[in-house]
Amino acid sequence: QKEVEQNSGPLSVPEGAIASLNCTYSDRGSQSFFWYRQYSGKSPELIMSIYSNGDKEDGRFTAQLNKASQYVSLLIRDSQPSDSATYLCASRSASKIIFGSGTRLSIRP
């Protein structure tokens, strides 16, 4: 079983709609969770970090964490074509960060 699991997609969302990305993790001891965005051929860039249960909002992005269900999600409101990328979910396990395989998001005009 992978430590961090994501649906690989592609997830196609119309421009202006809400994109919902989901992730589950297996290590109950994980305390820190991150969402990274990666454009093709580029390295990942951090979008959100979340450490406690509930929602965390930053602009058009909202991260949600449910430790009981071992579930992390990312909502992107008012989706733009520039949001088209692969989104990587990550959790910190011990001293290292474990990445999911990523969800490819495509925003259609």
Added chain:
Amino acid sequence: GAVVSQHPSRVICKSGTSVKIECRSLDFQATTMFWYRQFPKQSLMLMATSNEGSKATYEQGVEKDKFLINHASLTLSTLTVTSAHPEDSSFYICSARDGATGGNQPQHFGDGTRLSIL
């Protein structure tokens, strides 16, 4: 914010060549840096954790004699791919975390090095 610089951005070389990639933390001290490899359309795979002043910790299946890691200072880690072969062609990315700001901080990534072995 924290910046990680990685150099070179692209390398094309012949089979059998050894290639060195540098990773620098520009505005913070990084006692630990991480090296990842990413093949096309696949996720980041952690290769090794680089510890300043001590030996690197390699993930299972990664040959430590082939991928030499040196972390001689708090701001610099190097990865040397020795006697590279075409199957080593990949996107190599380093990352670092600002150890001074607490254990929950995210890792910041360099821009990556695209290695192509002919």
